[in-house]
Amino acid sequence: MHQLAIHSFDETCQSFCPLCEQRLLCVAGLHLVIAETRKPVCRSCGHGRAPGLSALLDLAKIAEQAGRRSRHLLTPSMETMLALARAAENYSAAAPRIALAGAH
Ligand SMILES: [Zn+2]
Secondary structure: OOOEEEEEEOOOEEEEOOOOOOEEEEOOEEEEEEOOOOOEOOHHHHHHHOHHHHHHHHHHHHHHHHHHHOOOOOOOOHHHHHHHHHHHHHHHHHOOOOOOOOOO
16 A cells, blocks of 8 residues: 655646546645655545545645635634635544654
8 A cells, every 4th residue: 555645846747646536636735645655635635544634635725725814814714714714624533643752
């Protein structure tokens, strides 16, 4: 089974998902990839094989968009805040539970 990772692409590329062979257009930015080969995988395969990592990637992308949109604002818009909260909640629900020392 392939291990997935998040990788940042500097340029847009066309490829095929190595897991389902679906055609992919990878715009520059963050994508889920096969860790060993760094070949991008489609959203469906990424979500199915690594839901926590996929949710983390969504959260990172929404945070990046929010940062760009709100760069010159005193406070982000309510729409931006709700999108961030939704992505954080999705990540929290999908991420593996981490045992914290001293946590109950
Ligand atoms: Zn795929």
